[in-house]
Amino acid sequence: MSTVVKSKHAIENRPGWADEMAAMLEAYQQAGGEPAALQLPQVATLVVSANTVLMSHEIPGIHFQAEPLEHGVKATIQVEPNARIENPVHLCFGVIPAEGIQHILANYEIGDGAEVKFLAHCSFPNAVKVQHLMEGSIHVGKNASLTYTEEHFHGQTGGVEVLPRVRVKVDEGGRFNTTFVLTRGRIGRMVFDYEVEVAATAVVEMTTKAYGHADDEVVVKEVVHLNGEKARGLTRTRVAVRDQARSQVFTTMEGNAPGARGHMDCTEIVRDRAVAQNTPLVIVRDDQAQVTHEAAIGSVNRKELEALLARGLDEDEAVDLIIRGMIR
Amino acid sequence: MTEPILKIENLSLRREDRPILNDVNLEIYPAQVHALLGLNGSGKSSLAYTIMGCEGYTPDRGRILFEGKDITHLSITERARLGITLAWQEPARFEGIPVGKYVGLGVNPPDRERVIQALEAVALPAKVYGYRSADKTLSGGERKRVELAAVYAMRPRLAILDEPDSGIDILSLGEIANLIRRMAIEGVAVFLITHRDELVETADVVSLICAGTILFTGKPLEARRYFTSRCIPHLEALGSQPWDTSKPEVQEAFASNGLLKLVAQAAERQTGKEQSA
């Protein structure tokens, strides 16, 4: 792995930095990250290995504050009001050793009218017994826009426990668009817990994609409160489970104000002896709000399958292609 | 005389205890376009699914022979690998599968150029469409074109096209007709289910299906004569010209006899010609 050349890295002088950075970059790449992007001066980056900030690079309009905890890092990420950040901010969290605990306390403050995208990668490539706890709070200011994409790689042993718990507040006219992807390697155990409050005319879109094998366990809990007039919310959940893996999806959408519109869309594909569950909860407290949901749980759609068979694929190839497409 | 590539013998199909296909006999030849005409619900798609081997479409009676080999009990995959494929009337949507990949699925060995060529043949530039998902965001007509491109790209021996024209705008029908001819010229046997004159004109042979029964197979011109000589009198016998659909016997005839609509269309055309003459 090439060395990272970028200004403002006081941390680089730490002994062993280069080795750890190289290991993180490799892990980053396994999670789907693009190491070259971390080296660009115009790209803001924050790289945290276990409880060490290996790299923190700010650009105008973005501020990072990070302090180590016993088993992790407390970080504040601030985007100035009206800042338009062109290049996605790259975040990288990981634990390289086989065992460890990483506790991330993250606080995102997106100023009014700001526009920013985050690309986060979390990698635990060698995990035999790793716990990643993430407690996040996200505040999207008035008319601000936050797009947050997070991709995970948990290695091949299933020894990871990932517990993200995030509370989000989106102010009037704000947009929060988040995608969480865990489709490579094993999952281990994951409890994904998001709760979002949406103010008037604000829009929230949450997409979660996971592929569980062996005895992986996925729990997705998403709660969206459409509190303001004409607030809009969409949750899209795409989970595939095989072997003895289990998935449970709980989504709640509340329409609490006039003109609020919410939709929950869940597809879970089940193979082998895996078990999938979907529990949508709809609450409407205003006679001018509307919340809808659709769910398809089970084997792949027969019509889709036959369409692929008619091109000469066998059943396994066809099911795999459908699943790969769904969680892509 | 060349041998038929597909031979259907005394084929009957029931679904949920309803007869859907009755004693169907049909021969389809390589490098020919064989059109199948019939009203909604007459059994066209059911025949297509039975030839393809779809779930729930196992015939109760009869055989399907492909190049002389009995394929009645082969799986869809096995039939596809012999060179049979189907362009679906309402093609499925696939999240996350790019159009280019979908079109290339049946192309063996993989051949990018062929995929690009196939997309161009249905007027979908590969640059614009190749990387889009074949999902709900494609319009109905776009999805149908992708389906046709996928069949063309595969170079099948027998292509079953289930209403490739439905949802296609009138200006583009010519392109679709050209592609169908091109497939036949490349040696493909095309079994073409359609309601459109523009496509019937590409056919070498026409079969008429009515309530699951093949009434007639022959040259397109003869098929038209059959309409006039056999179906119009049948209609007149009902005493309801010009087809007063409020009459129960006409409604019943519409429901049970798929040909009525075709006859009506044929007669309208004829009246139109007489008036303009």
Ligand SMILES: Nc1ncnc2c1ncn2[C@@H]1O[C@H](COP(=O)(O)OP(=O)(O)OP(=O)(O)O)[C@@H](O)[C@H]1O
């Ligand atoms: N599962 C089923 N159980 C009972 N009847 C069925 C079933 N599936 C289809 N049918 C009936 O079989 C008949 C033939 O249907 P098919 O779809 O083959 O018609 P079609 O000729 O393709 O019509 P269209 O022009 O509308 O596409 C119809 O009357 C339909 O209602």
Ligand SMILES: [Mg+2]
């Ligand atoms: Mg049909």
